Amino acid sequence: YARPSQQQVDSVCPYCGVGCQLTYHVSDGRIEHVEGKAGPANEERLCVKGRFGFDYAHSPDRLTMPLIRREGVAKDPVAVVHRLTPEQVRAQFREASWDEALDAAAAGFRRILASTSARGKQSPVAGFGSAKGTNEEAYLFQKLIRSAFGTHNVDHCTRLCHASSVAALMEGLGSGVVSNPLRDVAKAEIVIVIGANPAQNHPVGASWIKNAIRQGTKLVLADPRRTELARHAWRYLGFRSGTDVALLNAMLHTIIAEGLANTAYIDAHTTDFELLKAHVADFSPEAMAPVCGIDADTIREVARAYATSRASMILWGMGVSQHTHGTDNARSLIALAMVTGQIGRPGTGLHPLRGQNNVQGASDAGLIPMVLPDYHRVSEPDARHKAEALWGLPPGSLGEEPGLTVVEIINAAHDGQIRAMLIQGENPAMSDPDATHAREALARLDHLVVQDIFLTETASLADVILPATAWPEKTGSVTNTDRCVQLGRKAVPSPGESRADAWITEQLARRLGLPWRYDVAPDGSATAGAACGIGAVFEEMRQLMPSIAGLSWARLQREAAVIYPVADETDPGHPVVFTDGYPTPTGRARLVPAALRPPAEEPDADYPLVLITGRQLEHWHTGSMTRRSDVLGAIEPAPVVSLHPQTAERLGLGGGDAARVRSRRGQVALTVRLDEGTPANTAFIPFAYAEAAANLLTNPALDPFGKIAELKYCAVTVEPV
Ligand code: SF4
Secondary structure (H helix, E strand, O other): OOOOOOOOEEEEEOOOOOOEEEEEEOOOEEEEEHHHHHOOOOOOOOHHHHHHHHHHHOOOOOOOOOEEOOOOOOOHHHOOOHHHHHHHHHHEEEHHHHHHHHHHHHHHHHHHHOOOOOHHHOOOOOEOOOOOOHHHHHHHHHHHHHHOOOOOOOOHHHHHHHHHHHHHHHHHHHHOOOOOOOOHHOOOOOEEOOOOOOOHHHHOHHHHHHHHHHOOOEEEEEEOOOOOHHHHOEEEEOOOOOOOOHHHHHHHHHHHOOOOHHHHHHHHHHEOOHHHHHHHHHOOHEEEEEEEEOOOHHHHHHHHHHHHHEEEEEEEEEHHHHOHHHHHHHHHHHHHHHOOOOOOOOOOEEEEOOOOOOOHHHHHHOOEEEHHHHHHHOEEEEEEEHHHHHHOOOOOOOOOOOOOHHHHHHHHHHHHHOOOOEEOOHHHHHHHOOOOHHHHHHOOOOEEEEOOOOOOOOHOOOOOOEEEEOHHOOEEEEEOOEEEEEEEOOOOOOOOOOEHHHHHHHHHHEEEEEEEEOOOOOOOOOOOOOOOOHHHHHHHHHHOOHHHOOOOOOOOHOOEEOOOOOOOOOOOOOOOOOOOOOOOOOOOOEOOOOOOOOOOOOOOOOOEEEEEEOOOOOOOOOOOOOOOOOHHHHOOOOOEEEHHHHHHHHHHOOOOEEEEEOOOOEEEEEEEEOOOOOOOOOEEOOOOOOOHHHHHOOEOOOOOOOOOEOOOOOOEEEEOO
């Protein structure tokens, strides 16, 4: 229903990478309810988060004034809690005007930069931007860090998400994007979903997969956890956690040994096939079955089905990427598509399911330490010169050496190299591996400035806190997992003195001596034209991004959703890419053999269980938004550890019992949930709960290529409390 007094504003869901379009129904400046809109990714569908997860924007916890840490009040990394009481906030921070807070923020950075001549990777300053902001905000943030601080030490949560997938895709295909949109599952005969739980993490995407299955598509679900989609699967492969390469290389072995490889495609579009063939010769299904736990006949059956189908598609998630061998896992998936030619056509291809609503767009906009906007490597002189010219920087200002990545920045902060950070909308005190270490690192910074909508666990360790606008309070573009650029629109006013992140970034830039004149609106609104404000930022960004060359700010206002690449204003966009080769120097994809390597930390007598961390349907990432939503909080109010009933019984635990989970790095106390889908001797914990933060337990060991941490595998013990 819609009451006459209500306004209706079309926008995009702020949660996952599916990018569902929606309509806010607004009354008296508040979102009353939300309806699905007929966007390309959702056709009016919404999941429980998209439909009910909006009251966070009206939470009394919202930051409404800039805050400055009181003189002499120490930062306590041990006392980090989900919500500080108003008394605790007042004891640590005092309210300030915007001028005072921005001056203090800028002065802190200037002071630390003046204390050393170190720049580039050795710079004492770093920034974490956000995959929850808009493309324009991400673009401005990386531009600020690079221009004002002289370093590429700028990253965001992609490093904990698909960094290894992108490393493998860039290496193999010359591009990190998905080849086909998610809804192409309807055109596929076989869909492999591996290391992903879309029913919880991309729910509307999962609904398209179920629709396709009803129309005859066969689903192969490969995951150590028997998740909801297993009920719909033609074959469920419950392989041993961390043995992806064994399973995938055995499939490659079968395809090549049985003459099912697409030699015409291999000859026309790939290099190094002989190298791959020789490598996988040792990975027979019989040899790999005891390693991965899937019998040889099933491996062969699935490999044959994938190779010989009319159209086969692969979707994957964090179960593939969040390993110290995450890049190797992705290399094997890429090789599967290449040797069978299952790419470049509708219903085929490779689709790493993007997690955050704008992790694709933030990466595209250059919010990563090794590339400028549109993935031009910082080592490319032409790319640097073009950015320097556009940004008004003296030639040679941008360095050729990539900056530090997320976990490297935290380690450098712990070691004292990084002394100041600007963090926009990320919460590393909860999201980074080995959170005790991460919190110590943040507390050791001489100067930490945090922009956020809540006083998060990270903000509680800040020197200056700048209150930002929430997603429904601003206009800007976001890019979903399908490469679809969509327009989010401001629907409600922001509370108190909170300001748009882009405005904050511009104000900081001016105070740091940069002549920025976008004149971004402080309230998150945008003019229809591109002469100033967010539209002007978008138009500047477009000059560095050939992939969106044909997408003007005016076109985005008109169409609200355009899939890149778009060459010009008449180009409708290209949902399927790699139709005729690859953007590599040779025009061919490179096949890279993947080694079989163990996880960085195996279970032993002291820590005999494997811990897998992840998300759950109702709570998003570190919980700062969804745990302030009444409906979502009512469904999942408290932290749980999922255990197989037999594992729980062996440990002397039953459903609902209190348990303590310990690793070599920390411990948490939570409630046992019995789950037959969790493998034996394995524990699963969502990372949304500050009172039992899963990342107090996780291992910060990194994949050497993607620099992603092993959030999907570490050794723990579980015991009754
Ligand atoms: Fe939002 Fe993702 Fe749910 Fe769609 S599937 S409503 S984008 S959380």
